Amino acid sequence: MTSPTSSRAAFLAQYRAVRDRDGYRRDSSGYYRALPSTPHTDPQHIVWQVRARSFERFRTMVRARFRGAAPALLDLGAGNGWLSYRMTLDGCRAVAVDIHDDERDGLGAGRYYDVRFARVQADFDRLPFEPRRFDVVVFNGSLHYAPNTRATLTRVAPLVAPGGVIAVIDSPMFECAETGRAMRDRTRQRFKRDYGIAEPIEPGEGFLLFSALADTARALGFDAQFFESCGGTRWALGRLAGRVRHGIQPARFGVWWAA
Ligand SMILES: C[S@@+](CC[C@H](N)C(=O)[O-])C[C@H]1O[C@@H](n2cnc3c(N)ncnc32)[C@H](O)[C@@H]1O
Known part of the structure; x- marks a missing residue:
């Protein structure tokens, strides 16, 4: 039987290899401090353009809601x-949490930033924080x-202070589970073809469902809204080509905001 520790180590090793090949692991403080902004030459520029739009929306919403009050922010995963760094510059008291302490793609990359955050x-x-702290x-x-x-959102909700919010940014979102599974299968095929990974280790489903998130928000007493983010022309064309070739609706990305 695989222990949780060995399956986590295997997941992290595989994750690191994929992220390395995809061009996310760098060795320059300029790269990390500029995120989510990247130059046109970045191998993931198209993705980062969408992420930058989501981040701007999120930042604007946090500013509008907390108006200079130095909100306590918990950045999970x-x-x-980079988001903790940016939000610290914006006056938040950020705590970054990850299972991964890697020096380039995990918490160890904190050494690249010029302001400190926890x-x-x-x-x-399994979070070690007091209720209503964020x-x-x-x-x-x-x-x-x-x-x-x-279950994750239900565990996290008690950490939110009165008047606080839970935000979910840029996870692949679908209306229907079948479409989400089809996207996941295509990602698996890409891992096999491009990286030689026959058995991807996936702790989660790999996508989220609008209806499941809405039900959970309601059960936890939050009102949820979704603000979609789109990329540039190359991003739109890539999605159109994927839809024509595979007949599958692409995932939607953006800011899901539950307050
Ligand atoms: C795609 S990366 C996103 C990283 C970063 N938030 C960003 O936007 O660039 C997903 C992150 O979630 C972390 N993660 C996955 N499962 C986790 C868990 N159970 N607890 C904490 N972090 C987790 C991974 O280690 C990884 O760093």
């Missing part, structure tokens, strides 16, 4: 911590790694 290596399903809890490109999204 923070990766290299970094905690932990599983977002004004903003954000999953940025990470909630779709949760084995059970509803």
Whole structure:
């Protein structure tokens, strides 16, 4: 039987290899400090354009809601911590959490930034924080790694202070589970073809469903809204080509905001 520790180590090793090949792991403070902005030459520029739009929306909403009050922000699945860095510059008291302490793609990348924020290596399903401690809890490109999204949100909700919010940013979102599974199957094929990974290790479903998130928000007493983000022309053309070739509706990305 595989222990949780060895399956996590295997997941992290595979994740690191894929992220390396996809061009996310760098060795320059300029790269990390500029995120989500990237030059046109970046291999993931098209993706980062969408992420930058989502981030701007999120930042504007946090500013409008907390108006200079230095909100406490919990960044779950923070990766290299770019959102915590940016929100710290914006006056938030950020805590970045990830299971991954990698020096380029995990919490260890904190060394690239010129302001400090708290970094905690932990599983977002087992968090070491007191109830009602955070004004903003954000999953940025990470909630779709949760084995059970509803259970994760239910565990996290008590950490939110009165008047606080939970935001889910840029996870692949679908109206229908069948479409989400079709997208996941295509990603698996790409891993096999391009990276030689026959058995991807996936802790979660790999996508989120609008209806499931809405039900969970309602059950937890939050009102949820979704603000969609779109990329540039190349992004739109890529999605159109994918839809024509595979007959599948592409995922939607953006800011899901529950207050
Ligand atoms: C696609 S990356 C996103 C990183 C960063 N938030 C960003 O937007 O660039 C997903 C992150 O979620 C983290 N993650 C996945 N499952 C997790 C868990 N159970 N607890 C904490 N972090 C987790 C991964 O280690 C990874 O850093």
